[in-house]
Amino acid sequence: MIEFRLPSLGADMDEGKLLEWRVRPGDTVTKGQVVCVVDTAKAAIDVECWHDGVVQRLLIEPGTTIPVGTPMAILREAGAPEKQIERSIAPSPAAKPEAPPAPIAAPVAAPIAAAPSPAPRGARRRISPVARRRAAELGIDPDDVPAGSDGTVTLDDVERAAQGRPSHATAKAAAPVVPPATTMAERAALMRRVIGAAMARSKREIPHYYLAEEVLLAAATAWLAEQNAARGVSDRLLLAPLLLKAVAVALRRYPEFNGYYRDDAFSPSGSIHIGVAISLRAGGLVTPALLDVDRKDVEQLNRELLDLIRRTRAGSLKSMELSAGTITVTSLGEQGVGTVYGVIYPPQVALVGFGRATERPWAVDGGLRVAPVITATLAADHRVSDGHRGGLFLAALRDLLQNPRELTTSGS
Secondary structure, three states, X not given: XXXXXXXXXXXXXOEEEXXXXXXXXXXXXXXXXXXXXXXXXXXXXXXXXXXXXXXEEEOOOOOEEEEOOOEEEEEEOOOOOHHHOOOOOOOOOOOEEOOOOOOOOOOEEOOOOOOOOOOOOOOOOEEOHHHHHHHHHHOXXXXXXXXXXXXXXXXXXXXXXHHOOOOHHXXXXXXXXXXXXXXXXXXXXXXXXXXXXXXXXHHHHOOEEEEEEEXXXXXXXXXXXXXXXXXXXXXXXOHHHHHHHHHHHHHHHXXXXXXEEEOOEEXXXXXXXXXXXXXXXXXXXXXXXXXXXXXXXXXXXXXXXXXXXXXXXXXXXXXXHHHOOOEEEXXXXXHOOOOOOOOOOOOEOEEEEEOOOEEEEEEEOXXXXXXXXXXXXXXXXXXXXXXXXXXXXXXXXXXXXXXXXXXXXXOO
């Protein structure tokens, strides 16, 4: 028996609303197949199943909002007889089908759920490092702190326990029932709150350090001009894919910037999936990932990046694209910003930023000329790397962009 659960589609997601199923009981599904569509604060996401099997039972009805990790369906191994699945798994009690907005203006209070019980003594508890430190400072035993809905004790849970406030689950359940965001403005406001919560967590828990390096783009822009000379407007290569390729190749040399920090330890990633910060027209930001960037040539990355931007703004992304990023790259050059210092997207450990390319005076071989220059920045997690290694990474990125012909064949 296989439980298909609602996956986390980013550190800033704690629940999602099932919009539709793409499968029915009895259907055979394969790994990577889209099985349902889930609405998050950012977009409607096509969610893939990462198991081969046969759909035994669908546990959640469309229109239901559920926490991350909730069982959504039961699958059986391909070839296994149906009678082997004997016990049923009830949907999580936290699942809540959303009713149409009430015709009255006053909000209706939801019933108050019981606070979660502390974990049994001796059981291993999931607790964030900052929450553990704060509990020690306050003289609070973490085993006495009620955890949030996902079973993890956070800093907020510790602070509530210290001040005798209601638990996270109780406070959340006691809040007024508010109709789901329906207008673009409401969705943008909701996304801003979600992003704000994730970035507040990042700055609270991750010891950031920042570095910057000016990068000469004369060779890169000359190579792009040469490549685009015989291309139509719609087929022209952009600078962004070349920058992404350079970041990916530099990460091969400095893998401590590519991966995740979880459970007080760094886990480097064997793949390089770069999350690309994409602004939405209604406001807000989404960071879907381009997969295996180091293994693709610039032309393929150019096509995939344009497609990713189009689908992001149309609200048509896959769950893998939102959850797979091993590092994030952001560029505010189109807004005319010279330098951008980003905030790390947890559980990642680094973010690379690019400002706008501008014409500047540049010393070359004892002379002075005007050349295109861009500022590359690095925000990195001091628990995993230090400024020396960060400087070497930026130097490698700078040098790679001086040799675009070599870079465009690297790993292709």
